[in-house]
Amino acid sequence: MKSSVTDPYDNTVDDPTQPQELILGNQDLTSVTETVSDIVLERKTPKAWYVAITFTAGLTGILFLMIGYLFIKGVGVWGLNNPVGWGWAIVNFVFWVGIGHAGTLISAILFLLRQKWRTSINRFAEAMTIFAVICAGIFPGIHVGRVWVVYWLFPIPNYHAMWPNFRSPLLWDVFAVGTYATVSLLFWYMGMVPDLATLRDRARGRIQQVVYGVLALGWRGSHRHWHRYEKAYLLLAGLATPLVLSVHSVVSFDFATSQLPGWHTTIFPPYFVAGAVFSGFAMVGTLLIPARQWFGLKNIITLHHLENMNKIILATGSMVGFAYATEFFMAWYGGNPNESFAFVNRAFGPYAWAYWIMVSCNVITPQLFWIKKVRTNIAIMWVMYIFVNIGMWFERFVITVTSLSRDFLPSSWAYYDPTLIDILTFLGSFGLFFTLVLLFIRFLPMVAMAEVKTVMPIADAHSGERRSVGDYHGDIPRHIRNVPKEGGKS
Amino acid sequence: MSANAEQGALYGLLAEFESPALLMQAVEQVRDAGYSKWDVHTPFPVHGMDDAMGIRGTQLPFLVLGSGLTGLCLATLMQWWMNAVDYKFVISGKPLFGLPANIPVMFELTVLFSAFAAFFGMWILNDLPKWYHPLFTNRRFRRATQDRFFIVIEAADPRFKPDQTRAFLASLGSTVVEGVNESAED
Numbered sequence: 001m002k003s004s005v006t007d008p009y010d011n012t013v014d015d016p017t018q019p020q021e022l023i024l025g026n027q028d029l030t031s032v033t034e035t036v037s038d039i040v041l042e043r044k045t046p047k048a049w050y051v052a053i054t055f056t057a058g059l060t061g062i063l064f065l066m067i068g069y070l071f072i073k074g075v076g077v078w079g080l081n082n083p084v085g086w087g088w089a090i091v092n093f094v095f096w097v098g099i100g101h102a103g104t105l106i107s108a109i110l111f112l113l114r115q116k117w118r119t120s121i122n123r124f125a126e127a128m129t130i131f132a133v134i135c136a137g138i139f140p141g142i143h144v145g146r147v148w149v150v151y152w153l154f155p156i157p158n159y160h161a162m163w164p165n166f167r168s169p170l171l172w173d174v175f176a177v178g179t180y181a182t183v184s185l186l187f188w189y190m191g192m193v194p195d196l197a198t199l200r201d202r203a204r205g206r207i208q209q210v211v212y213g214v215l216a217l218g219w220r221g222s223h224r225h226w227h228r229y230e231k232a233y234l235l236l237a238g239l240a241t242p243l244v245l246s247v248h249s250v251v252s253f254d255f256a257t258s259q260l261p262g263w264h265t266t267i268f269p270p271y272f273v274a275g276a277v278f279s280g281f282a283m284v285g286t287l288l289i290p291a292r293q294w295f296g297l298k299n300i301i302t303l304h305h306l307e308n309m310n311k312i313i314l315a316t317g318s319m320v321g322f323a324y325a326t327e328f329f330m331a332w333y334g335g336n337p338n339e340s341f342a343f344v345n346r347a348f349g350p351y352a353w354a355y356w357i358m359v360s361c362n363v364i365t366p367q368l369f370w371i372k373k374v375r376t377n378i379a380i381m382w383v384m385y386i387f388v389n390i391g392m393w394f395e396r397f398v399i400t401v402t403s404l405s406r407d408f409l410p411s412s413w414a415y416y417d418p419t420l421i422d423i424l425t426f427l428g429s430f431g432l433f434f435t436l437v438l439l440f441i442r443f444l445p446m447v448a449m450a451e452v453k454t455v456m457p458i459a460d461a462h463s464g465e466r467r468s469v470g471d472y473h474g475d476i477p478r479h480i481r482n483v484p485k486e487g488g489k490s
Numbered sequence: 491m492s493a494n495a496e497q498g499a500l501y502g503l504l505a506e507f508e509s510p511a512l513l514m515q516a517v518e519q520v521r522d523a524g525y526s527k528w529d530v531h532t533p534f535p536v537h538g539m540d541d542a543m544g545i546r547g548t549q550l551p552f553l554v555l556g557s558g559l560t561g562l563c564l565a566t567l568m569q570w571w572m573n574a575v576d577y578k579f580v581i582s583g584k585p586l587f588g589l590p591a592n593i594p595v596m597f598e599l600t601v602l603f604s605a606f607a608a609f610f611g612m613w614i615l616n617d618l619p620k621w622y623h624p625l626f627t628n629r630r631f632r633r634a635t636q637d638r639f640f641i642v643i644e645a646a647d648p649r650f651k652p653d654q655t656r657a658f659l660a661s662l663g664s665t666v667v668e669g670v671n672e673s674a675e676d
Contacts, residue, residue, distance in 0.1 A: 029637035163572035172594035179598040186609040201632035217619035223530040232612035453534040461514035
């Protein structure tokens with residue numbers, strides 16, 4: 001084990017005698033504020049940003065063209081056939097919703113677990129959540145066939161005097177994803193208000209002052225406000241935690257409550273949630289690594305943060321691999337010939353190529369993160385993230401398409417191929433996602449400044465007993481910490 | 491604070507501190523001096539400040555609980571009325587109203603209503619949004635959202651005496667004590 005820190009950017013040394021700083025480079029409150037807010041307020045927009053957004057906006061345009069074409073022609077423009085009535089639209093929906101889960105895990109679950117390292121990356125991950133859910137929301141909206149009655153998904157009074165069927169998991173999905181999108185947006189915006197106030201107070205241009213001023217809602221850092229704000233934050237984190245677990249569980253019900261071999265399994269909810277977190281962390285990493293390099297955030301989003309993310313990818317990736325094995329075991333152990341056929345068909349049937357892409361990317365790739373050199377190498381981990389992204393898309397493809405294409409009756413089997421429209425729509429959704437990400441990093445604070453400040457040593461008001469900086473369990477909130485209450489002196 | 495304060499009337503005194511540790515000691519003294527209309531402004535929530543200021547708990551959790559229960563009841567009633575009363579149809583032989591199939595929507599609406607209460611309740615209790623505040627006229631105060639820590643004692647406080655309070659704040663280790671007016675003098 002290394003005993004001294006030689007690389008100033010390396011704060012991943014597993015040596016308890018070496019306290020690890022979460023924020024590097026001898027930062028103080030001023031420098032953190034400047035580093036983050038100057039990206040938005042002072043820096044000239046890099047040329048690369050214009051190039052990138054032109055490209056992604058073009059892709060977004062393709063997305064909307066494809067959607068327009070779909071609306072005019074109908075779902076026949078997609079590669080759907082009988083029996084494969086659910087194609088890329090569902091695959092993409094599940095893929096994008098899953099991506100979002102990392103943001104909520106970082107912002108809510110790691111908050112409840114008092115993981116201080118989350119503060120450097122939570123804003124970015126939450127933004128990614130919202131953009132991913134926007135991309136996800138498009139697909140069920142456009143794949144309903146008769147888009148002009150898409151409002152039938154919601155319990156809105158209509159002239160047929162009909163109400164939606166609440167016993168259907170598809171309707172649960174509407175409520176689950178709708179609630180998830182709303183709560184994520186509230187959480188993200190609430191967390192951003194103090195930082196928007198920072199931008200308002202640092203802005204020099206009139207337009208910036210007014211826009212950030214309006215968005216900051218008149219926040220002035222009052223501790224009487226912080227007091228309720230922190231309570232609201234804790235409550236939202238507590239609400240978002242079961243919510244995020246429920247969302248992908250409900251998505252998995254779309255499959256699990258059907259009778260189809262390969263879908264009709266009780267393992268789906270936990271398996272989907274683990275897969276969602278797995279894919280989401282990979283996507284956060286995919287975006288975060290370039291962002292921290294290009295915008296000089298290496299001291300705030302450190303190698304330590306990335307290594308922790310890789311450990312979560314390792315854990316959830318192993319869960320996913322275990323779930324694949326369990327599915328196979330149960331298909332054999334359950335003794336149902338249709339079920340065991342469905343799984344043998346996945347691995348060795350016409351979609352074996354997709355299955356083995358999935359297994360190589362999702363089962364083998366994350367296991368490399370056991371090796372510390374891999375876990376702490378920026379280039380290698382970025383390539384691994386790409387593999388995980390690919391693998392997780394294929395997982396949803398394998399689940400959806402292999403099960404449908406060969407169901408109970410061999411006479412109705414058919415092979416499914418996507419059309420160019422399918423492919424361009426999917427690529428277009430990436431365009432929309434990256435356009436939103438680019439707008440976010442240009443116009444909004446990409447690191448939660450106020451939260452990062454709370455985990456810096458200077459934030460400790462009891463400086464006499466300066467706690468060790470590597471102690472992640474130091475700031476237990478008052479209601480948990482055993483402190484005599486002084487109430488009533490207000 | 492009088493509703494129609496003249497332009498230029500004193501809103502309060504602003505004391506600036508350089509670190510949370512200095513602030514914390516000062517805050518405890520302001521609390522013990524018995525002021526009631528005062529506040530602390532910090533770029534991030536300083537831990538232990540609730541105790542130092544003597545702030546009591548907030549009623550927010552009860553609002554959230556009440557709202558969550560409302561969402562739960564509403565979801566139950568909605569599903570029962572829509573599927574079992576107003577528009578009955580049997581599908582897959584499922585009962586018109588059976589609890590297991592209705593739990594997901596009940597859960598989601600409970601969370602949704604609770605989240606709305608936590609978000610909007612917090613802003614309402616905090617009297618925000620409020621885009622004008624006398625403190626915004628002070629240039630120094632702009633660092634309250636960045637890297638400085640402030641104590642403000644309002645002129646409306648019954649114990650407020652311009653000179654004595656100023657001297658008191660200056661004795662607490664602050665770098666600067668300034669008066670802040672009700673509205674900008676321009």
